[in-house]
Amino acid sequence: MSKKILSIDDSKMVHMVVTKTLKPLGIEVITASNGEEGVGRAQADKPDLILLDATMPVMDGITALGKLKEGADTRAIPVIMLSADSCQENRDKATQLGALKFISKPFTADTLLSGLKDVIDLPVPA
């Protein structure tokens, strides 16, 4: 069965780069544009993994991460932070709340794939 990844970011550019990188591997990418919408999509769609930005309007990524890890139906979903705000304080906070990895923006396709492979099984490209 193909994997489903939820990208939570207020930038369509980031969604586009993530989709362009993962779609050729047969991975479905669904998106949300802020933390609040993202928590809702995670509850409804049960993705295999969440890519989560830190700085977003409405609800920031750290708050959303806390809500995801509190929710009985979302706490087991692995979360990778994907953020431009990659200072050590943010990394530590994200790790304490349960994020498995922190990928800094800007990122290359290789960096993203390598980060994902550390967390979930990815299909081998044809």
Add this chain to the structure above:
Amino acid sequence: MQFISDSVREAVIGVFDTMLSLQLEALEVAEGAALPAPRNGGIVGSVGMAGKINGTVYMSYSDQLACSIVEKMIGEAPKGVDQPEVTDVIGELANMVAGDLKRRTSEKGYNGLLVPPVVMLGNGINIDANGAPISVYRTFRVPNAAEPLAVRFFAKLNA
């Protein structure tokens, strides 16, 4: 000041190389009172930070430069500089540059919170240092573009 100026250069060059495979060349640099006045028109992506460092980074593009960068990013030319895909890309590039700058200043003990990007376009945009103790202006040549990218960073370090 030199550390901040160097950080601006490294952040801008790194973001454009990683996200767009564009090798920018650093051109003009000015600091303090020597900052040139911004020209009218175009589009500006800005991101603020607040905390041990208070400041804002402004990245100014001509309409043509902004559209060519967005075309390189998404693979098709936007219909105009006021299209949502343009403001999105210009905002996110400013966010990445500000994030990189913040990481570098936080390593020196000056951390702050980043705010989501703000994008402004049209005539009459006035970017002023407003007495900020740190003010850096840098321009960058973008391959195949007629006009340079101009970046301003105004900041204050708090004890």
